[in-house]
Amino acid sequence: MRAMRPSDVEAVTTLLNMPGFRFGTLRLPHQTVEETRKRLEMAQPGSISLVAVIGDMIVGDAGMTRLQGRRSHAASLGMGVHDAYAGRGIGSALLGELVDMADNWLDLKRLELTVYTDNAAAIGLYQKFGFEKEGQLKAFGFRAGQYVDAYTMARLKI
Numbered sequence: 001m002r003a004m005r006p007s008d009v010e011a012v013t014t015l016l017n018m019p020g021f022r023f024g025t026l027r028l029p030h031q032t033v034e035e036t037r038k039r040l041e042m043a044q045p046g047s048i049s050l051v052a053v054i055g056d057m058i059v060g061d062a063g064m065t066r067l068q069g070r071r072s073h074a075a076s077l078g079m080g081v082h083d084a085y086a087g088r089g090i091g092s093a094l095l096g097e098l099v100d101m102a103d104n105w106l107d108l109k110r111l112e113l114t115v116y117t118d119n120a121a122a123i124g125l126y127q128k129f130g131f132e133k134e135g136q137l138k139a140f141g142f143r144a145g146q147y148v149d150a151y152t153m154a155r156l157k158i
Contacts, residue, residue: 001097004049004061009037011058012051020083024119026141050097052081052090059085062094066106074110075102091125099129103157112154114140123151131155 004012013036015021022029043049044065052060062079066072077098081090102108115122117136131153140150 001050001052001093004040004051006037006040008051008058009033009040012036012061015058015061015080015082018083020086021080023143024080024116024122025078048098048101050094052094054085058082060090060094062098064098064102064111066108073108074112075106075108077111077113086121091122092128095125095129099155109157110154112152114150114152116141116143117149117151123153126153126155129155 010033013031013033016025016027016031016036017029040049047065048063050060050062051058052062059082060080062077064075064077066075077095079091079094079098081094099111102111111131113126113131114137115126117123123133132155133151134154135152137150137152139147141148
């Protein structure tokens with residue numbers, strides 16, 4: 001695992017465009033390399049972008065963005081794993097690294113995310129790291145021709 005580099009943009013774009021990876025996100029099909037490059041270049045100060053690597057292959061992507069002002073004690077998270085590598089502990093490694101950074105380096109009190117209600121594997125992973133469901137967002141996103149709900153989840157360290 002390491003920080004995302006500008007040279008990773010093409011490999012990360014390939015990852016983001018995988019059907020299984022994209023199914024759990026709000027991303028549209030056919031993200032371009034330029035869109036990924038812009039995301040990396042326009043990242044807010046203090047954001048963290050990680051990739052999981054096996055050999056020379058990027059198999060996971062995770063990010064954490066610290067919120068500002070009166071919410072500077074909190075950060076939002078997003079992550080995904082290569083379709084062919086799901087269920088192999090990569091998501092746990094990525095999330096574990098983000099949680100460690102939040103707790104031991106950034107003194108964050110609240111980590112938050114949204115996850116589709118039908119993504120049982122992701123919900124289980126988040127719960128394993130202490131995230132709890134805080135609410136349900138009806139018709140949160142439009143995916144594969146229908147509206148889907150999402151949970152808001154958070155991990156508090158007070």
